Amino acid sequence: xxxxxxxxxxxxxxxxxxxxxxxxxxxxxxxxxxxxxxxxxxxxxxxxxxxxxxxxxxxxxxxxxxxxxxxxxxxxxxxxxxxxxxxxxxxxxxxxxxxxxxxxxxxxxxxxxxxxxxxxxxxxxxxxxxxxxxxxxxxxxxxxxxxxxxxxxxxxxxxxxxxxxxxxxxxxxxxxxxxxxxxxxxxxxxxxxxxxxxxxxxxxxxxxxxxxxxxxxxxxxxxxxxxxxxxxxxxxxxxxxxxxxxxxxxxxxxxxxxxxxxxxxxxxxxxxxxxxxxxxxxxxxxxxxxxxxxxxxxxxxxxxxxxxxxxxxxxxxxxxxxxxxxxxxxxxxxxxxxxxxxxxxxxxxxxxxxxxxxxxxxxxxxxxxxxxxxxxxxxxxxxxxxxxxxxxxxxxxxxxxxxxxxxxxxxxxxxxxxxxxxxxxxxxxxxxxxxxxxxxxxxxxxxxxxxxxxxxxxxxxxxxxxxxxxxxxxxxxxxxxxxxxxxxxxxxxxxxxxxxxxxxxxxxxxxxxxxxxxxxxxx
Amino acid sequence: xxxxxxxxxxxxxxxxxxxxxxxxxxxxxxxxxxxxxxxxxxxxxxxxxxxxxxxxxxxxxxxxxxxxxxxxxxxxxxxxxxxxxxxxxxxxxxxxxxxxxxxxxxxxxxxxxxxxxxxxxxxxxxxxxxxxxxxxxxxxxxxxxxxxxxxxxxxxxxxxxxxxxxxxxxxxxxxxxxxxxxxxxxxxxxxxxxxxxxxxxxxxxxxxxxxxxxxxxxxxxxxxxxxxxxxxxxxxxxxxxxxxxxxxxxxxxxxxxxxxxxxxxxxxxxxxxxxxxxxxxxxxxxxxxxxxxxxxxxxxxxxxxxxxxxxxxxxxxxxxxxxxxxxxxxxxxxxxxxxx
Numbered sequence: 001x002x003x004x005x006x007x008x009x010x011x012x013x014x015x016x017x018x019x020x021x022x023x024x025x026x027x028x029x030x031x032x033x034x035x036x037x038x039x040x041x042x043x044x045x046x047x048x049x050x051x052x053x054x055x056x057x058x059x060x061x062x063x064x065x066x067x068x069x070x071x072x073x074x075x076x077x078x079x080x081x082x083x084x085x086x087x088x089x090x091x092x093x094x095x096x097x098x099x100x101x102x103x104x105x106x107x108x109x110x111x112x113x114x115x116x117x118x119x120x121x122x123x124x125x126x127x128x129x130x131x132x133x134x135x136x137x138x139x140x141x142x143x144x145x146x147x148x149x150x151x152x153x154x155x156x157x158x159x160x161x162x163x164x165x166x167x168x169x170x171x172x173x174x175x176x177x178x179x180x181x182x183x184x185x186x187x188x189x190x191x192x193x194x195x196x197x198x199x200x201x202x203x204x205x206x207x208x209x210x211x212x213x214x215x216x217x218x219x220x221x222x223x224x225x226x227x228x229x230x231x232x233x234x235x236x237x238x239x240x241x242x243x244x245x246x247x248x249x250x251x252x253x254x255x256x257x258x259x260x261x262x263x264x265x266x267x268x269x270x271x272x273x274x275x276x277x278x279x280x281x282x283x284x285x286x287x288x289x290x291x292x293x294x295x296x297x298x299x300x301x302x303x304x305x306x307x308x309x310x311x312x313x314x315x316x317x318x319x320x321x322x323x324x325x326x327x328x329x330x331x332x333x334x335x336x337x338x339x340x341x342x343x344x345x346x347x348x349x350x351x352x353x354x355x356x357x358x359x360x361x362x363x364x365x366x367x368x369x370x371x372x373x374x375x376x377x378x379x380x381x382x383x384x385x386x387x388x389x390x391x392x393x394x395x396x397x398x399x400x401x402x403x404x405x406x407x408x409x410x411x412x413x414x415x416x417x418x419x420x421x422x423x424x425x426x427x428x429x430x431x432x433x434x435x436x437x438x439x440x441x442x443x444x445x446x447x448x449x450x451x452x453x454x455x456x457x458x459x460x461x462x463x464x465x466x467x468x469x470x471x472x473x474x475x476x477x478x479x480x481x482x483x484x485x486x487x488x489x490x491x492x493x494x495x496x497x498x499x500x501x502x503x504x505x506x507x508x509x510x511x512x513x514x515x516x517x518x519x520x521x522x523x
Numbered sequence: 524x525x526x527x528x529x530x531x532x533x534x535x536x537x538x539x540x541x542x543x544x545x546x547x548x549x550x551x552x553x554x555x556x557x558x559x560x561x562x563x564x565x566x567x568x569x570x571x572x573x574x575x576x577x578x579x580x581x582x583x584x585x586x587x588x589x590x591x592x593x594x595x596x597x598x599x600x601x602x603x604x605x606x607x608x609x610x611x612x613x614x615x616x617x618x619x620x621x622x623x624x625x626x627x628x629x630x631x632x633x634x635x636x637x638x639x640x641x642x643x644x645x646x647x648x649x650x651x652x653x654x655x656x657x658x659x660x661x662x663x664x665x666x667x668x669x670x671x672x673x674x675x676x677x678x679x680x681x682x683x684x685x686x687x688x689x690x691x692x693x694x695x696x697x698x699x700x701x702x703x704x705x706x707x708x709x710x711x712x713x714x715x716x717x718x719x720x721x722x723x724x725x726x727x728x729x730x731x732x733x734x735x736x737x738x739x740x741x742x743x744x745x746x747x748x749x750x751x752x753x754x755x756x757x758x759x760x761x762x763x764x765x766x767x768x769x770x771x772x773x774x775x776x777x778x779x780x781x782x783x784x785x786x787x788x789x790x791x792x793x794x795x796x797x798x799x800x801x802x803x804x805x806x807x808x809x810x811x812x813x814x815x816x817x818x819x820x821x822x823x824x825x826x827x828x829x830x831x832x833x834x835x836x837x838x839x840x841x842x843x844x845x846x847x848x849x850x851x852x853x854x855x856x857x858x859x860x861x862x863x
Contacts, residue, residue: 031700037822039613047568122568125577179613196814197700217700221812225679229687230694361825394562394827401575444575 028214030502030518033230034240037195037220040179043113043163044121049413049494049511052160053240054198054218057515058100059163059184062091062110063154065417065509067267069320071154075105075164075185077140080157086149086463091157093140097207099166100183100190107136112167116174123161126415130156149463155418158510187211187516196220200515211516212503224248231261237502238518241495246364250307252497264505264513266494267320268311271422272368272411274356274487277403279436279448282352289484291340292354292407293330295384297375302490305367313491316426316477317419320509322470328481329488334379347383357408360390365409368489400446408446409489417510419473420461427454427480435483442485449485531855538848542841549840550602550833554595557829563587564611567826585611598833607834612826617834620819625838626709627697628808628815631738632800634731636793638739643746650751651758662747669744678810681737692733695812699726734811738804742796749792753785787858794850798843 038051043059046052062076073079075097081090097105111134118124118131130150135143146153156162169183180193188200188211198218202211219236221227228248231239241249256263276283276292283289298312314327338347346352356373358365373386391399396408414421429440429450437443437450454476461472480486496505496513503521506514565581582588586597601608607617643666650662686694698704698711702723705714711727757763758781766776805817816835823831855861 029701045613122581125569177614179615192703196696196812199700219696219700221695222809222818223812226682226695226810226812229682233687233690233694235686235690235694392562392825394567394825395560397566397569398562439575 028520029217030213030215030238030515030520031217031219031236032238032240032513032515032518033219033221033227033236035221035224035227035243037222038193038198038218039195040177041182041190041193041198042173042177042179043161043165043184044117044124045177045179046161047123050220050240053512054200055160055163055182055184056512057186057188057200057216058182058190059160059165059186061160061163062157065158067320067507067509069267069323069417069509071158075110076157080154082465086151087146089144089146089153091142091144093142094207095140097185098205099169099185100203101166101169102205103166103168105164105185106139107142108139109164109167110134110142111136112170112174113164114162116165116170117162120175120177121161123415126156126159126161126421151462151465151469152418152420152424155416155421159416160510160512161415188216191215202516209516212519213516216515216518228252231497231499234499238496238498238505238513240513241497246306246309246367249309249495252495253307253309256497259500261500262498262502262504264496264498264507266507266511266513267318267509268313268491268493269318269320269417269511270411270413270492270494271313271316271318272310272364272409272489272492273316274489275400275405275408275410275446276485276487277406277446277448278483278485279403280406282354283406285344286483287340287344288346288352290330291337291344292384293484293487294333294337294340295376295380296372296487296489297332297334298489299332300375301368301371304371305364306490306492310490310492313488314481315491316480316486316488317422317473318414318491321414321417321419321422322474322477324474328474328477330481330484338380338383341380341383351385352383353385353387355387355389355406357389357391357396357405359393359396359409361392362411366390368409401443403446403448405446410445411492413511419470420458423473423476423480424458426486427451427476428458429455445486447485449480449483451479451483454479531852534855535848535852538851542844542848545844546837546840547599550599550837551595553833553836554598554829557827557832558591560827562827564827564829567828568612602837607837608830610823610831611828617830620831621816621834621838622709624814624816624819626711627813628800628804628817630710630712630731631735631804631807631813631815632797634735635738635742635800635804636797638736639742639746639796641743642740643743644750646743646747647750647754650747651754654755662751666744666747666751669741671744672741674738674741675806675810677741678734678737678807681733682810685733693730695810697727697730697814698723699730702726734807734813738800738807745792745796746789749789750785753788754781757781757785783857787854790850790854790857794846798846 034050036048036050038054040046040051041055043055046055060074062074064072064074066072071079075094077092077094093107093110099105114134118127129147130153132145132147135145137143144153163184166183170178182190187203187206189203190198191201192199196219199215200218201215221230224243224245227239227244230236252261253263255261276289278284278289302308302310302312314329314331319325341347341352356369358369360366369388373388376384376386396405399405412422412425425441426445427442429437429442431437431439432450432452432455435450437448442449457472457476461469464472494507494511498505498518501520501522503517503519506517508514564585565578565587569578569581586594609616610620646662646666650659653659682694685691704711705718705720705723707714707717712724712731715724715727758777763776763781766780767773804815805821807813808815808818809821816839820832820835823835
């Protein structure tokens with residue numbers, strides 16, 4: 001009798017709680033979950049993919065890159081026009097566009113946003129020294145004056161960090177960040193913001209195509225298991241994968257193959273690679289670097305670590321940006337690797353000891369390192385011995401330019417959609433000493449590699465456009481691939497999964513999901 | 524009476540006078556340890572892609588280019604003025620961050636302790652009542668299992684079963700996405716009551732239920748085992764035997780005499796348990812995406828956000844020290860045998 005009473009109380013309690021949670025009237029709002037939180041919605045501060053993702057729905061850039069890698073005007077009314085001396089870009093601006101606060105969008109707003117980013121932007125280094133000034137000769141015309149010819153500036157015009165914001169609303173924040181509000185021109189208006197949850201509603205005054213849904217609830221969970229569980233238990237409509245574990249990716253991929261959910265993929269834009277310190281033993285020897293590159297079984301690593309979901313890559317530039325899938329870096333060839341090492345006096349009792357550092361807080365890095373170590377034990381045991389060293393990522397970034405790491409696993413996503421955004425941060429050098437870099441980007445990537453030829457080609461590429469420029473950039477990559485300061489491992493794409501009653505997630509060329517295209521398909 | 528009161532007052536004042544010293548030691552240690560750790564906020568914010576000029580500029584903006592002594596003196600001076608500074612990564616005042624996240628952790632902690640007692644005490648009584656019998660063994664197995672289970676594993680398991688497969692509870696978070704949570708005290712259950720909103724109350728309880736029940740269960744073993752052992756020891760004492768031989772009912776002896784004595788060590792254990800929750804709840808907050816102070820601390824450490832880490836550690840230390848002081852004084856008041 002007493003037990004029955006207790007059971008009845010328990011059932012009542014659960015029912016009471018359940019009543020409050022079951023969605024009693026399903027709205028047409030889409031709930032999207034991804035990992036982590038958003039600390040800032042200020043374009044000058046935002047640096048995480050998640051915050052950029054949300055900003056891309058709340059604001060528009062001058063241009064966008066479509067999934068084929070072509071530049072599409074957004075707030076610009078046409079393609080950029082380059083002057084004959086290649087030192088000035090003219091952009092005509094779209095008319096009749098309003099900011100979310102009702103103020104008109106014009107060229108001055110772009111200048112305000114650009115200057116603010118240049119002044120306080122956390123990632124303002126992406127501008128380099130390319131842009132001299134911005135002029136606004138008329139309300140809807142923008143002139144960008146360059147310090148030197150720079151064709152890569154066009155790629156910068158797609159950068160979400162340069163999303164125009166309302167000068168009126170940000171009047172008091174021209175020199176400081178405004179983290180929890182955003183007033184741009186985008187398809188959605190920010191309704192509510194907290195670090196964990198963001199609610200956005202359609203912008204009824206939007207100049208272009210209106211969103212397909214009645215708004216988006218954007219939620220952050222702090223771990224991969226919760227994200228996976230939330231989609232499986234149908235507590236969310238869409239899951240964005242920016243840091244979900246590979247085993248869960250694989251599970252979701254299987255579910256999508258069984259048509260239990262839908263899977264959307266962005267073009268592959270995130271490269272993972274090993275940086276080799278080329279200015280000291282043993283990697284100051286090109287043959288040793290080449291041998292190591294040939295000992296890396298990318299397909300095995302992809303299969304074992306990512307279940308084949310991450311594409312093995314022999315290039316530092318994503319295929320979408322160089323319009324080719326051609327791999328330039330050395331192929332896996334353990335026999336050739338052994339021959340090269342033998343020529344350099346290794347093997348036969350002299351084992352090359354390779355200290356490999358990986359980011360301990362990135363699970364896939366550790367698995368890459370372990371897989372490679374095991375594979376080497378199987379095939380090149382008498383020549384190479386890999387010693388693993390896990391270090392937290394922040395510590396690695398701090399120490400990279402100090403030359404502490406002989407070989408370290410890293411990844412990179414270009415700040416804007418251009419091959420140059422991948423090659424410059426890894427290969428450029430401002431102060432060379434033969435094949436060693438004393439000062440420059442390659443120092444900060446831990447390779448210390450330099451080539452005067454590459455620097456010359458970088459300068460030449462800035463004066464070119466289109467296919468000619470691309471050819472120069474590919475030439476740079478060919479030179480680097482022969483010298484092997486890095487070993488590309490794989491290239492990853494963003495993935496998103498949606499419930500079957502929601503449309504398939506669509507990405508643009510920069511790996512950003514189009515929230516406005518998401519809708520319930522039985523509407 | 525008044526003599527005892529003066530003694531307790533002296534004892535309390537002595538303990539209170541030590542708090543600033545303890546906080547100074549803790550804050551200095553945190554300051555030094557954070558700077559000794561490799562990497563700084565600039566590396567965490569900019570990653571590996573930025574050049575040296577950008578790094579130097581950001582370091583200058585954040586005030587990290589000043590000497591360590593200068594940074595330390597500024598830090599101590601600010602603390603004396605109850606100014607914890609601004610987050611290095613978001614520029615949000617650290618006090619705001621703490622005030623936003625601390626109630627979430629306290630709410631989870633309080634409900635967890637409540638459930639721990641609710642589960643632990645009956646198990647302890649069950650054991651003592653059926654000493655050496657099946658009930659005792661069952662209670663013992665449950666209790667030992669509860670603190671033998673690694674918290675992160677236990678949390679993930681219940682989340683998987685009750686949220687993912689059975690879909691009884693939400694997967695994480697503190698409040699439904701669609702509703703704006705009330706902001707009065709930061710304690711959502713209290714805020715819902717103050718707001719007189721039954722739906723919000725149900726929503727907040729519904730989100731709180733799984734993490735607090737799970738954490739409560741995992742903590743319950745300490746309470747049940749302590750109660751079982753201490754009560755058993757007290758029941759065997761001479762004064763209980765004397766009371767029994769005088770014909771006083773066993774139930775009355777246990778409730779009126781043995782239990783209050785057996786509870787004294789449990790009060791100490793409760794204080795220590797609550798203190799340990801400050802760090803121990805971290806894995807729970809991560810698993811259940813609970814926006815509490817432990818999760819904030821974890822994020823701030825990985826971002827090398829010195830000001831946030833320092834602020835959270837100092838406030839948490841203050842809470843723990845105050846709680847221990849309260850427990851000490853409370854026990855001194857309850858137990859006449861304690862000399863002070």
